[in-house]
Amino acid sequence: MxxxxxxxxxxxxxxxxxxxAKDEIITAKQISNKFNIPYELLAKVLQKLKKEKILESxxxxxGGYKLIKQLNEISLSSLIDVIEGKLAIVECLHEKDINDCFISDTCNIKSPINKMQYELENLLKHKMVSDFV
Amino acid sequence: MxxxxxxxxxxxxxxxxxxxAKDEIITAKQISNKFNIPYELLAKVLQKLKKEKILESxxxxxGGYKLIKQLNEISLSSLIDVIEGKLAIVECLHEKDINDCFISDTCNIKSPINKMQYELENLLKHKMVSDFV
DNA sequence: TTAAATACGACTATATTAGTCCAGTTTATA
DNA sequence: TATAAACTGGACTAATATAGTCGTATTTAA
Known part of the structure; x- marks a missing residue:
């Protein structure tokens, strides 16, 4: 999927x-209430954004959160990386797996999948959070 | 992900x-053996491709399978559709869900997500299986 | 008649995603 | 200085999706 x-x-x-909200400080609770997002889960997401210096807390x-990056400096690709780790469209492109694929010799879609990965990454890399308006 | x-x-x-294999008939077992793919699972995938008139059996x-479409007539998007049903980058874009999203009023990313969905579909629609060479 | 093939539904196992719980730490302010 | 409002963070459970298995039926060439 x-x-x-x-x-x-x-x-x-x-x-x-x-x-x-401009420079106003926003709390996790406010967001959680307004958009009906489970508080604890949301808190973790915000914490990750903080660790990546997208937010300041x-x-x-x-207390609460404030933006320290512009939305047009944050690509969708980097956002996904931050939140769920490096993206790979198939298992075998994850670095840790690349050597223990046991059909690697016979696999006939290795290079095309690589190309596809590249194009998808490219799309997400050039899609900025600010485009989401 | x-x-x-x-x-x-x-x-x-x-x-x-x-x-x-050109016009040679290929069996599920051959593919399963050659690429170490679980036979039963593979069989189901091939059956779906047959139902969509991509393969003939x-x-x-x-017995076995034969192509009845050209690889350049099959888009990645349609292949994904065939195999796992219509793609939607977020839950709320699935038709069945569209009316029971209960933050729909306040949701601030509805339209951008729609655009993103469109672009992703577009990429996959123009990516043909034959491109995978 | 048999063996090699596809067809297909129901099931189980595994992995991923989503969400919860709980015990901190920090800090403004009453 | 006590308290409540906020973030921090790890461990856990629940729900869902994906991957794989099993059993049985059907078709057909030899």
């Missing part, structure tokens, strides 16, 4: 929302 | 192999 995960969806929704009362 | 399923992989491998001794 070719589908974005909920986590990526939640990240997009959150980034849009935080960006719209303040703890404690009046 | 954005990944092709094994079934789609197996379909690609099979189509390539059958196409390479003969039962009984000396």
């Amino acid at each position: 070719v589908r974005f995960t909920k986590k990526v969806e939640y990240a997009l929704i959150s980034l849009r929302h935080i960006a719209n 303040n703890q404690g009362v009046n | 954005v990944r092709f399923t094994k079934k789609v992989e197996y379909a690609l491998i099979s189509l390539r192999h059958i196409a390479n 003969n039962q009984g001794v000396n």
